[in-house]
Amino acid sequence: KDGTIYPRIRYVLVDWEQSVLDAALSHPQLVSHRDRIETHRGTVDRLEGIADGSVDRIFCNELWNDLPTKLMSRQANDIEEEFLRPNLSEALHAKITDWAAFVRAFEAMDVDVLKGFPPFLDDLVWEREYRTVEWKDVPYRKTITEFLKRIDEQVVVPVNMGAYATIKEAKRLLAPDAIGFSSFDAGTADMDVLNDPEKPCYGQFGGQQSFMVNFALAEMVAKQVEAGAMTIESQREFVGRSLGTNVLTLMDLMATHPSAGTSLAPWEQDRLMLKTLLALNESYQSPYARQLDFPIPLEMRPEEREMLQALVRALKPTGIPDTIAYLTEEELMSASKDLEAIGYDPQSFMIALTAPPSPVDYFHASISSR
Template identity: 55%
Template sequence: MAAEAAATDDALPQLLGDFSPVDVWQVHMNQLFYALRGGQLRDLYQTFAAADYRLGFALAADYVARVQQREKSNPSAASRALIIMEWGAGNGNLAACFLDHVQALDAAGTLYPRVEYILVDSSEVVLESAKANPDLSKHQAKIRFEQAQVPDLKAFADGSLDRIICNEFWNESPTKLLLRKAGDIMEEHVRPNLKETRLKDFPDWPGFIHAFENIDVPTLKGLPVFLEDIVWEREYHKIEAKDVPFRRLITDFLKGIDEEVLVPANIGAALSLNEAKRLLASDAIGLSAFDAGTADLSVLNDPEKPCYNLLGGQFSFMVNFALLEDVANQVGGGKVNIEAQKEFVGRNLRTNVMSLMDVLASHPRLPEGDQWEVDRFILKTIGAINSAYQSPYERKIEFPIPPSLSEGHRKELQQLLDSFQSTGVPDTIAYLTEEEVMGVAGKLEELGYDRETLRAVLKAPAQPVDYFHFFFVPTA
């Protein structure tokens, strides 16, 4: 029995580090994630700007309209440079689509020549991926790449920017998880362990721990992948208020939340608003942040809400837009507006929009269980939509076919993929217009979709937890 107990102990998860606030480990894991897997982002998860063009086009239409309105009321502004900064470069697709559409909308040729677009990211791997985007090459004279950590942007002068854009950036920014208990503010601390099933893959355990703690990327790249097999323990400690930016504001915010209900406080996002206030010119167009989260206090007060996900081993937090609105009002006053992201896209493209995922979710009886049936149904839905969808870009959808399927099933799925044109739907979360969806409503009905349900989803308001657009124009 003693030998059996010892063997069981040896199989337990093994510590990779000590307890620290979740935002401390978040920063550590983000550095590891982008160093080790930065070139595989689209294999792990999609963003609304990874392959689709409509968010970039909507931002361009919005920007051109606002600049033209400003210069109509103040003609002297028509001669100055228009410096735009994107926080979180992604793969460069958002920048390319934005610049393409600004150039197309600038019929008089007076706006695009004054544009300078700066892509900022802390990860060299991500910046290299953006630099390699062929659609950016035509704008080479207009773009700069800067490796820097937001909000530490001291290299850029006060009042030097006209526009700041960030897409799914705040959810990766340092975030604390806080709660009230007996008059104290507590925060979540976590510590990492490696699953016991993976211990055999790391015979030099001390060497592995040293590389993990010191973010020794060359060593870690030579070892088996492990990020998704980390198990996190949790405990709660009284917070050191002096270590928390905007601590009084956050303390006041938590008074509106029930005791012992955990709430995300997106500290990195809050600090970035302070930096936006410094960087934006007195009459700047402002900051637009797009991310998943909520501004609904009833959601934030729900003890069962998901505060974060682990995607590929990386922490991705719900964005607390309600708290960030309070921060924006404190640091800059001015104008704050929070709206559904699809509302922003649809308004600026003058149509209603929904994502391909919205279409799939509207089906009353999606296939369950059999992977092949699910994949075939998704591909048939894409095929129906492609008969009306025509992208200005050639970006064939990436849809991995599981190797575990039978040869016959893989062949059928591959034939469906091969039938798609290169200008078809590029991504499972690509935006589709009302005209495209309703134009193939008959074909979708043959697959079991309901025309009126699709119409209702197109016009439905945002869910309490959804993708939102946070627009901030600070006072001068």
């Protein structure tokens, strides 16, 4: 406001793909800030060229679950790592006369040779196998071993090695009086969840394998490397605490709608979201003008597509900025009549505002060196 802080701020965008950095720099909303934005192509475990103790604030947004992760479990006094290996169904195995040649070609990724065998990709069977951890290739042995003593035998937990590398690098980069490091990601710090053999350790999202973040173990690693005290809270709690009020995401709000528990077709889900945005926009006024990008699938029937396009055109530029926005209690109260008009029960979303976070949720892990 007084022109004393912003002129001194320099932003550095980091990614290992140049195309991602180029796309970020070309974003129209960064044009007015372009003179203080730089890019750095590299991996987060070692940011070459950035001096020790030269950074005041680090944001790591939904990255930890995409970084290298091992799945480990305890078997008596041994620590084992889970591996997935491909195999073929018995029926297809019987059709391959030279199994040894097939395995050699598969391991060598020799496509030309593999073309001579019966098609097999649709018949791959993924099997789990467990091997004793080779500790010479795995840091933090003592911390990981101590953590797994709190987990029942043969219960697999994610060990987010890439995340721990970012913590170590953050310690190197942060200035002594830095604000600190923040990671926003999906996972859990709940030991009951981590000790559940049925928990989902990973999944496919957008064609990419993502792992649950084990925040409880990350906290122990941060302590081991003396990076500073780690605080773990749900993202909703973090945003609400920062704003001094209760908050709810747009998706959380939609979950309170009476139709949320029914089997809505994809276009009906989109219609509910757009109607919810329009209802909120009756009272919501953003200080920034930005047209919300709401893609509509091409494979939708013409009449459904036309209906959704009309709703998209009705969205005002100064309305809710995106579909993952947080809404404050005050904003919801202001829009309660408009929300009620499209089927929402204000009492339901007011209860959701103060509901405790789920054990598996989007969390904010912060490390402060101050």
